[in-house]
Amino acid sequence: MKDIKRLLPYMTKYKLKLNLSISLTILYTFARSAQPFLIGLIISELVANVLGNTPINLHYIMVITIIIAVCGITDAISDYCANYFLIDVIQKGMYDIRSDIQKKLNKLPVSFFDTHKQGDILGRITTDVDVVSVALQQGIIKIFAAFLTLFFSIVFMFIRSTFFGLLALIIFPLVYIIYRKLFQRAQPNFMKLQNELGRLNSFTTETFSSHDVIQLFNQEDHMQEKFNEITESIQETGFKSNFNSSVINPLLSSLLNLAYILIFLVMGITVLRNPLVIGGFVLSAALDIGALQSFIQYIWQFSSPIRDITQLSNVIQAAIASLARVLELLDAKEEKQQVNNPDINLSDMTGQVTFNHVKFGYSPDKILMQDVNIDIAPGSMVAVVGPTGAGKTTLINLLMRFYDINAGSICIDTIDIKTMSKPQERSLFGMVLQDPWLYAASVADNIGSGADYAERAQIIAAAKIANVDHYIRTLPEGYETFINQESSNVSQGQKQLITIARALVGDPKILILDEATSSVDTRLELMIQSAMEKAMENRTSFIIAHRLSTIRNADLILVMNQGSIVEHGTHDDLLLQDGMYSSIYQSQFDS
Ligand SMILES: Nc1ncnc2c1ncn2[C@@H]1O[C@H](COP(=O)(O)OP(=O)(O)OP(=O)(O)O)[C@@H](O)[C@H]1O
Structure with a gap:
């Protein structure tokens, strides 16, 4: 009743x-x-x-x-x-x-x-x-x-x-x-x-x-x-x-x-x-x-x-x-509605990221991260590597505030992300997910959805950086070509390039790239790699890398295992340390 x-x-x-x-x-x-x-x-x-x-x-x-x-x-x-x-x-x-x-x-x-x-x-x-x-x-x-x-x-x-x-x-x-x-x-x-x-x-x-x-x-x-x-x-x-x-x-x-x-x-x-x-x-x-x-x-x-x-x-x-x-x-419990913090000027932010004594678990009785500390300079390219289940995606989930941490703080430009509204914080990010998901709409609308009110010039500029402008122009209706529900009228690699363009259209301060595990042909792979490199220029970027060959030039490599950062440094430093990174690298190199 x-x-x-x-x-x-x-x-x-x-x-x-x-x-x-x-x-x-x-x-x-x-x-x-x-x-x-x-x-x-x-x-x-x-x-x-x-x-x-x-x-x-x-x-x-x-x-x-x-x-x-x-x-x-x-x-x-x-x-x-x-x-x-x-x-x-x-x-x-x-x-x-x-x-x-x-x-x-x-x-x-x-x-x-x-x-x-x-x-x-x-x-x-x-x-x-x-x-x-x-x-x-x-x-x-x-x-x-x-x-x-x-x-x-x-x-x-x-x-x-x-x-x-x-x-x-x-x-x-x-x-x-x-x-x-x-x-x-x-x-x-x-x-x-x-x-x-x-x-x-x-x-x-x-x-x-x-x-x-x-x-x-x-x-x-x-x-x-x-x-x-x-x-x-x-x-x-x-x-x-x-x-x-x-x-x-x-x-x-x-x-x-x-x-x-x-x-x-x-x-x-x-x-x-x-x-x-x-x-x-x-x-x-x-x-x-x-x-x-x-x-x-x-x-x-x-x-x-x-x-x-x-x-x-x-x-x-x-x-x-x-x-x-x-x-x-x-009646399900909602996320608290947040208002934008008026004291924060997003356009002045540089993209510096710090994790201070971060503790987190998906459930309170199963803590995954005990004490994670990271300090990332603005504009750096950071690669996150580690075996499956190490916590790479979780690290990004926390940075994007998809989940709240149990203790510690995560700051962008020394501002605790908890003091920003989620839309405010997320407008700083561009994200390319492992699964290059597109929705049923035109190519232009798909790329444009990465930012509020993206203009055609911005969409084209992003597509050019992502190496996909030329391909889009060969489509029957160019940027107006409709991508069907299952996105089956574009190939896997082309989808990845379009999602890179989508992440770039808002010119984000921080870029997150979850490298796709599915392989594409060598020519497309080179195009994707070069698109990613161009996309990462002049902004802080996190790349969850599955192929270590892509991250040799990274400014910082974080090696994760069981929720902790077990090693960090550049590619050469880590090889010299002869630890987990070196053995993962060796195994990929051997195979
Ligand atoms: N939504 C969730 N709820 C509960 N546990 C989760 C959730 N997502 C991940 N986990 C667990 O947290 C741990 C870290 O997972 P995470 O996805 O961060 O690993 P990963 O390093 O990204 O792995 P992969 O390389 O396989 O993607 C794993 O043990 C996983 O089972």
Whole structure:
């Protein structure tokens, strides 16, 4: 219930349309419920005229018939319009939820994505929001209309006969108790089902994105087994939840039929014993034929809204589970919003970097870096090397403040990076990641995204430094060539050059290059190497090097192992030390 309340602001934002929809629903359910009552009035009048041997009161019958026609037309038109406005409100509400999720994702810390799988997040934005939207669309108006129809029907029944009105009311506590019991039984399974669907989403995203690797390592059978395990669990929880939910409808229908039989029985008795007197109390006079006809119609009509409510039970239960997953994402702890520090003049910064007694662990109980100290002069080229898992990427992650350190400080130009806002700090950096990721947009937009408001001249200048201007000009539409979703219309090496241009477009003070491990042909490799060398000129640069041949000219080489800097110096110094660097270098040289 608390979760459903959280949805309300998304709907009430569109107050006018929502109120219109609610008013029109009240109108059409009233008009619909009035019809049996009005027909009953005509029948009563006809019967009274025939039995009393009086002429048929045509005027009365005519007036009521016109009212019935007006009710019928009002019913149809307002039903249509109520749906129209409600669907509009719901779709706008879902749009708002999705954009809130998108905004939220931008505010979440990097560590959130370490613990939440991509496919699962994707499922929450797409499927879960959709399940909520369908339930609101199919459910909310039907359930609201169902309750109103029941309410108005009872009101009309009471107008005709208080006793039978009361009798009809006994159905409701019965329906409520059964519905609540079955609903509670099915709900945990619906939650499990939505989570399992999230797991399937993650699994398929992972397998599709690494399809070639799976085939390369003959992992198809293993993946198939994992897939079967998830889908079997979905099948099992899907059966349990939907079966429990689907039992509600037939069970309630049987009970309703029993209740009707009871009511008809009492009606029959009142006709035989008029008035019905129990224990000295006059409970009821027999209904006349018109009233009897209205009652029978109302009682049969009861089943329709009750059936609507019960039939929608599984849609609603699935939506409650999906809503919980959506809200969990919306409630995730955000990174603190930071304001730019006005005392910092970014354009005056030189790119000097220091790490002072930095201590860090991805989790507090597993410290990776105990005491890292580095001092890098502005404009130096720094290479970070070391075996896999040594902490090279972590060092960069900390410098970029993707994670906060446990102790110590990291400074740029003696200013602790914690005193800057993250956007302020990150505007000092250009970054070339190991995976040269491009998004579906033109080449120019891809390069331009490396800076705020990059002009065409800046884009071309960056492409020239990155040795990629000539290649771009040979493309069918030059800088306007559209790079497709998978970036499959540019080669791996060309992608790397474009990402170098992207990193340079904002003329950053500090450049980070995570050297790609995948090999490209020798000519392209030379082009990439020369692009990187040009890119590093006149700025502080960090290069995570996998091929030591690229870093011989580095001003400083940091050798990392198990989170610590175990050696540092120039290439020649380190070879003389004959330590870890020397042995890594030797092994690469030998191979
Ligand atoms: N997001 C993370 N959450 C938890 N542990 C992590 C995370 N990222 C890295 N680690 C762990 O931290 C250690 C250092 O990892 P890091 O990625 O910095 O190494 P690396 O030197 O860059 O390795 P490689 O050369 O293989 O890229 C490893 O033991 C790794 O398992």
